[in-house]
Amino acid sequence: MARGRAVEDRIVVRPAEPADLPLLTELSLRFFDYLKATVADEFWEGAETEPERARADFEAAFARDELVLIASLDGRSAGYLYGRIEPAYVRESPIKAMGYISHCFVREETRGQGVAAALALAAEAWFQDRGVTFIELRYSLSNKAAAAVWEKLGYAPQRLTCRKKLPSRGESEKARRAP
Numbered sequence: 001m002a003r004g005r006a007v008e009d010r011i012v013v014r015p016a017e018p019a020d021l022p023l024l025t026e027l028s029l030r031f032f033d034y035l036k037a038t039v040a041d042e043f044w045e046g047a048e049t050e051p052e053r054a055r056a057d058f059e060a061a062f063a064r065d066e067l068v069l070i071a072s073l074d075g076r077s078a079g080y081l082y083g084r085i086e087p088a089y090v091r092e093s094p095i096k097a098m099g100y101i102s103h104c105f106v107r108e109e110t111r112g113q114g115v116a117a118a119l120a121l122a123a124e125a126w127f128q129d130r131g132v133t134f135i136e137l138r139y140s141l142s143n144k145a146a147a148a149v150w151e152k153l154g155y156a157p158q159r160l161t162c163r164k165k166l167p168s169r170g171e172s173e174k175a176r177r178a179p
């Protein structure tokens with residue numbers, strides 16, 4: 001999708017502030033609902049989140065000076081990004097800190113217009129300003145849109161999370177007793 005300057009000028013990305021807590025809560029609940037409805041993963045079955053808990057998570061992010069960005073399109077809130085700096089997962093690595101993008105959500109009606117790209121660009125500048133030059137994020141294999149978008153924005157898959165579901169003790173014993 002070609003985006004000229006005129007289109008990019010419609011998008012504004014800014015750091016979130018405590019007055020944005022109701023908006024961030026609303027957007028993050030939409031993000032949660034989207035993932036729950038579309039990502040085929042047993043971890044989401046029955047998962048519920050409370051508005052108070054979502055709000056408390058952002059309050060904690062503000063208290064830790066983490067990255068919380070809000071994007072607007074034509075003056076209306078369009079999406080948000082939440083990220084933070086984490087220790088590198090290999091202690092011996094000369095890379096001591098990694099950027100981590102935890103949430104990125106764009107309202108359905110404003111998708112495909114460069115909002116996530118603008119959020120990612122602003123997040124990258126925030127990490128660079130703090131000396132962080134590697135950024136990671138996660139998405140489910142079934143989230144094809146996320147896979148396409150992140151690949152386009154330069155985030156190449158590096159590691160795969162593997163999962164095996166074990167039967168509970170009770171289930172194993174029942175299976176052993178069965179004739």
Ligand SMILES: CC(C)(COP(=O)(O)OP(=O)(O)OC[C@H]1O[C@@H](n2cnc3c(N)ncnc32)[C@H](O)[C@@H]1OP(=O)(O)O)[C@@H](O)C(=O)NCCC(=O)NCCS
Nearest residue numbers: 001104105106111112113114115116117145146148149152
């Ligand atoms: C993923 C998401 C954040 C993308 O937001 P967006 O504002 O629509 O993305 P952009 O318009 O900035 O697109 C960025 C690039 O990805 C491409 N893209 C966007 N949506 C796409 C899709 N569904 N399939 C393929 N490519 C897509 C765009 O064409 C653009 O590429 P370009 O620079 O070559 O033109 C948005 O779809 C969303 O909120 N999804 C639900 C939440 C989610 O899954 N978040 C990701 C997990 S963290």
